[in-house]
Amino acid sequence: MSTNPLATDITHILTLKDGRTLCYSTHGASGSNPAELPTVFHFHGFPGSHHEGHAVHKAALTHGLRIVSVSRPGYAGSSPEPKRTISSFAFDVLELADHLHIQRFAVLGISGGGSYAVGCLLKIPADRLAGTMVVSGMYPTSLGLSEMMLSNRFIFNLAPWAPWLIGYLFDSSIATAAQDVAHPERLKETLAGGFKSMPAEDRRVVEADGGTLLDIFTTSMREAFRDGSAGAAYEAALFGNPWDFELDQLPVRTGELVIYHGGKDIHVPLRMAREAVARMNGAQLLVEENEGHTLGFCKTDEIMGKLRQMLVKD
Template identity: 40%
Template sequence: MAEGTLTLPDGRTIAWMDYNDFPEDTKQPTLFYFHGFPGSRLEGDLVAPTAKGHSTRVISMDRPGMGLSTFQPNRTVLDWPKDVLAVADHLRIQKFYVLGCSGGSPYALACVHAISRDRLLGASVVAGLYPAGLGTAGMTMGNRVLLWTASSEWIGGWTGPLMDMMIGRVARDYDHPDRLKEWFIKEMKSKPAPDAACVEDEWTTERIVEATRESFRQGGEGVALDIKLIAKDWGFELQDLNTDGLGMYLWHGGQDVNVPLAMAEKAAKLMGGVELKVLEEEAHLSASLKHQDEILTALLGGMT
């Protein structure tokens, strides 16, 4: 595992974690992992052990304004593929796969939209958040309010202060680091049983807590812009995505209340050419954590 940064032509810094257990293997597959919301490059810790079993290199990037990546005030979802390609070129990675979890889903789909097939080999979305226009029935009230606030032209400016008040201040309370962990555990215990059970694993809990803490390193501005972009128009339509010749999978828990299964089902129908894998007994976080081997096996085309 190594940490990397790159200064882009516009002067911004983009940061990532590089999980490469087989540096001598020049033919190993590479997976670009896109963290959830809120999240950071440290979230790659969660998938790296499974990827190692598939002899796969993982690059987990901070989105602008989170972790060590410079805030980009006027960015769009479709700016992300350019950053991905810049990092790939810097690391001399010609072909790669992408995996977006939860709030990372718009960015994985943006790569499907914008990156040529001679570079992008496959894409998967796990517990993905899709356009709010597909309907939010079954979603927790907190998430519905957050999406509504973030998408509003009138009160969208409150998103940053709200996120910082709810999580950011606790995340940056380095004198009392356990406060964020306590908040996270309490939050998860209010979720369906499969998600609540996830915090019983100490290693997993610590990884998620630290990835969340890192997302607020620079304050709440980057996190706030991220959810605003997720909640608004992404700059492309799901039905216009070209999935021809691309192995593409959507994985979703049947008990997910962060993003209801109905959203994923509607998204799959709009996209076409994708395979929706429903994990009936899983919720939001548990779908991402408990089925990594299946997810990577499908994405990598059976490569182990």
């Protein structure tokens, strides 16, 4: 039986200039002057929370990286922002970086968090953003949703027109389990049941190490839905609507945008990643043909190594 790997995690809260709160946690390397450590801002999946950053803790520690994992508006104590866009989250990241006295950093977006990592390229100045990594990322639905699993297609097609209905569906399923304090084991059982229908590649990653990753996902989801489903519903609509920028607008600098994607990913099919990369001149696509959507959790050492190369020039 696995123990909770997040038992010692600490949630930090920043009050932003506009009065909203932003919740985050730190992982990986630490020291007497953390602002001097090579730092990566980590963006969780959809839905999720900053607790997901714990999944890269060991690899980040090995590579001497400090990870700052951030919960987006509407999740895990971070205040809702009803006017936010994909790229506007970059301003929250910049404000947090200033608060932590971090001048230059990289960003890592996993799954749904990949959209926001890409948005940072547009809004964060080049002298501050050392590099961008997207792993199993979500891309504009205008690229088409063919080959994507049916439930995701349903969510992203419906959310722009009826986000309230998506919220209701979340509330009647995973959010109910997440908020069931009398039976906290219910959420883990729900997530474990969902993974049973996933490709074998994803099940292998989730079940490894005594189910540690499942524990992390459970905490991430519990916190994501602790205040209800509005944050997840709003984000689903953001993904399903046209984004606030075009991929060919991005100022991609050689070697500073690396995209990992699994050949057996059914959450976001490889076809979408290939078409997105074709529009982002200068992006590097690394395909792991025999991995699924959980690619980012079985290649953490390699990913952290590439992020360190972006941040620490020999």
